[in-house]
Amino acid sequence: MNAPLPAHLLPEVQLRDVPDALIAALKERFGAQCSTALAVREQHGRDESAFTTVPPPSAVVFAESTQDVADAVKLAAAHKVPVIPFGVGSSLEGHLLAVQGGISIDVSRMNRVLAVHPEDLTVTVQPGVTRKAVNEAVKSDGLFFPIDPGADASIGGMAATRASGTNAVRYGTMRENVLALEVVTARGDIIRTGTRAKKSSAGYDLTRLMVGSEGTLGIITEVSLKLYPLPEAISAATCSFPSIEAAVRTTIQIIQMGIPIARCELLDGKTVGMVNAHSKLSLREEPMLLMEFHGSPASVKEQAEMVQELAADMGGQAFEWATTPEDRTRLWTARHNAYFAAIQSKPGCRAISTDTCVPISRLADCLLDSVAEADASGLPYFLVGHVGDGNFHFGYLIDPDNAEERRIAEALNHQLVGRALALEGTCTGEHGVGLHKMDFLRTEAGDGAIDMMRTLKQALDPDNIMNPGKIFAG
Numbered sequence: 001m002n003a004p005l006p007a008h009l010l011p012e013v014q015l016r017d018v019p020d021a022l023i024a025a026l027k028e029r030f031g032a033q034c035s036t037a038l039a040v041r042e043q044h045g046r047d048e049s050a051f052t053t054v055p056p057p058s059a060v061v062f063a064e065s066t067q068d069v070a071d072a073v074k075l076a077a078a079h080k081v082p083v084i085p086f087g088v089g090s091s092l093e094g095h096l097l098a099v100q101g102g103i104s105i106d107v108s109r110m111n112r113v114l115a116v117h118p119e120d121l122t123v124t125v126q127p128g129v130t131r132k133a134v135n136e137a138v139k140s141d142g143l144f145f146p147i148d149p150g151a152d153a154s155i156g157g158m159a160a161t162r163a164s165g166t167n168a169v170r171y172g173t174m175r176e177n178v179l180a181l182e183v184v185t186a187r188g189d190i191i192r193t194g195t196r197a198k199k200s201s202a203g204y205d206l207t208r209l210m211v212g213s214e215g216t217l218g219i220i221t222e223v224s225l226k227l228y229p230l231p232e233a234i235s236a237a238t239c240s241f242p243s244i245e246a247a248v249r250t251t252i253q254i255i256q257m258g259i260p261i262a263r264c265e266l267l268d269g270k271t272v273g274m275v276n277a278h279s280k281l282s283l284r285e286e287p288m289l290l291m292e293f294h295g296s297p298a299s300v301k302e303q304a305e306m307v308q309e310l311a312a313d314m315g316g317q318a319f320e321w322a323t324t325p326e327d328r329t330r331l332w333t334a335r336h337n338a339y340f341a342a343i344q345s346k347p348g349c350r351a352i353s354t355d356t357c358v359p360i361s362r363l364a365d366c367l368l369d370s371v372a373e374a375d376a377s378g379l380p381y382f383l384v385g386h387v388g389d390g391n392f393h394f395g396y397l398i399d400p401d402n403a404e405e406r407r408i409a410e411a412l413n414h415q416l417v418g419r420a421l422a423l424e425g426t427c428t429g430e431h432g433v434g435l436h437k438m439d440f441l442r443t444e445a446g447d448g449a450i451d452m453m454r455t456l457k458q459a460l461d462p463d464n465i466m467n468p469g470k471i472f473a474g
Contacts, residue, residue: 015101018058022079026059026103029071033062044084044104047091048339050350050409051435052400057084057098064109066182066190066221072105073219073465074188080463085215087128087154092353093434095161095214099469105219107156113137114222122179122196124224127156134225143227146171149430150336156220161432162212166335169255169388170262170294171228173430178211182222186461196224209456214432215467217460231294235304236263236322236331239291239311240284244268244371244383246314247287248364251387253310255360259303263292264388265335268371271342271382278341279334284318289387290335292328335384342382342395351382351395352409355437356420357429360390366423367392370416379408391429417443433471441471 026034035041036059045056061072076083082102089096098104110126113134117123118141125134130152134145149158149165157163159181164173171177180194193206210217241247244266251264266289267275273285291307293300308319322328334341343351358366367385374381374394385392394416396409417427417440427433427440442450450472457464 015055016080016082018081018101018103019079022075022081022103023059025075026061026072029075030061030068033064033068035060035062041104043089044086044096044106045098047089047094047096048351049092049094049097049434049436050352050398050400050406051094051097052350054094054097054099055101057102057104060086060104060106062106062109066110066184069105069107069110069184069219069221070188070190072103073184073186076103077186077188077463077465080465082465082468083219084467085127085156085160085219087157088130088152090151090153091157091161091434092355092431093428093436095432095434095467095470097435099435102465102468107219107221108154110221116141117196118143118227120196121227121229122224123227124180124196124222125155126222127154127159127220129155131155131158138227139230142230144230145177145225145227147174147177150339155223155225159211159220159223160213160215162430164386164389164391164430166263166265166332166386168386168391168430169264170260175208175211177226178207178223179226180224181207181210181220183210183218183220185218186463186466190221191218194224212432214434214470216457216470217466219466231262231300233297233300234262234292234294234328235300236290236292236328237304237307238283238318238320238322238331239289239308239316240286240318241288241311242286242315244287245364245368246316247289248367248387250289250307250311250314250316252360252363254307255388257306257310259306260295261291261303261307261388262294263290264386265290266383266385266387266392267335267338268383271338271384274341274345274382275334275338278337278344279330281330281334283334289316290331292332338382338384339395342397346380346397348399349397350400351397352406352413353431354394354396354413354416355391355428355431356416356425357389357391358420358423358425362423362425363387363390363392366416366419366425369419370394370412373415374412377408377412379405379412386429389429390425435470438472
């Protein structure tokens with residue numbers, strides 16, 4: 001039998017009844033767009049998290065329009081049944097799990113790019129559009145959308161979890177790059193937040209409230225995003241280091257000197273080995289920084305020369321360039337596949353992922369002590385980091401049937417988060433809270449802030465049907 005949910009979550013996992021009348025009403029309204037097939041429900045009842053024992057939703061509605069989402073929510077609201085939005089299923093924190101039962105609303109068919117405004121550097125899309133599809137749609141206008149969490153996640157899911165990724169050090173996160181939203185509320189109403197204007201002082205900032213709300217306040221059905229001109233020149237490089245500390249201290253210097261590096265990613269030696277095996281590369285199996293520079297040819301050259309000099313002072317060597325699009329794509333694809341490379345290194349395992357982020361000056365303090373703890377535990381792990389903005393991820397690789405391995409991984413995670421919070425960091429830089437980080441959020445934010453969040457949730461969703469049991473218990 002699979003290991004259960006962590007004990008601190010068990011008291012909150014109480015399934016609500018989904019009446020036959022609701023299922024019948026959904027089938028009448030949606031026909032073939034509503035499925036109760038076990039295989040479909042099971043697909044929508046799991047994500048990439050290590051949680052394995054939550055029952056699937058009772059039905060899945062494949063929405064094809066905003067009105068479909070609104071109608072599904074209204075039917076569920078009439079029976080006070082939970083609704084859980086679903087994009088592509090790439091969540092790492094249990095966001096998609098029906099912990100209190102209910103129905104899943106799959107928005108993957110809402111995958112149209114609605115409008116590109118190259119003169120304003122904006123694009124408006126439906127929530128099921130993936131980040132790669134957005135970039136494919138705007139590249140002919142010489143534009144791109146830089147937020148890159150690795151997986152080809154849906155834009156709706158990225159907005160809901162306030163995602164970021166490899167480009168955040170230069171371009172920010174979804175918080176800075178979402179201009180406006182269309183949202184279906186817990187009553188099934190359709191509202192709009194924000195505009196395509198670059199700034200506004202008009203009332204409460206509901207857009208920022210919804211970005212990062214993880215489906216607990218409403219379901220996102222349309223997103224307007226900022227775009228950026230494609231850089232005139234792009235260059236990527238790898239550099240190997242004698243130690244993780246040398247790589248991290250190089251990163252700190254890069255950021256503190258104000259070098260406008262676009263990407264700065266860390267992989268430890270073990271993870272480089274996993275990536276080599278998975279992606280058939282021959283990178284040096286030592287701590288490595290994978291970097292990218294954007295700008296004019298002259299500025300890219302200047303940035304790269306400065307970074308190379310800083311790296312050399314820290315013992316960095318084997319500085320290798322990837323200047324062609326094919327070489328860059330191969331490198332970044334390998335980096336994005338690091339998670340899957342690690343999973344394949346231990347067949348049948350699941351990864352308990354960490355997501356701490358600290359001020360850049362405290363990065364070495366947090367990361368090095370955490371590496372020492374992980375090594376001492378004997379548990380296999382991978383380590384990658386968007387270290388340019390102080391964010392890094394351990395993935396503790398556990399047998400989901402082994403309660404002792406899960407206990408060790410959770411203990412390591414608790415120690416890491418405690419260290420990050422003591423250094424004025426956060427328990428989650430980009431994955432969101434979901435199920436896994438609820439206790440950590442209370443420690444980080446405090447009872448007063450949690451009470452304020454609960455007040456907002458109660459006001460906007462009095463029957464607690466919007467993805468209940470996430471962010472905070474209840």
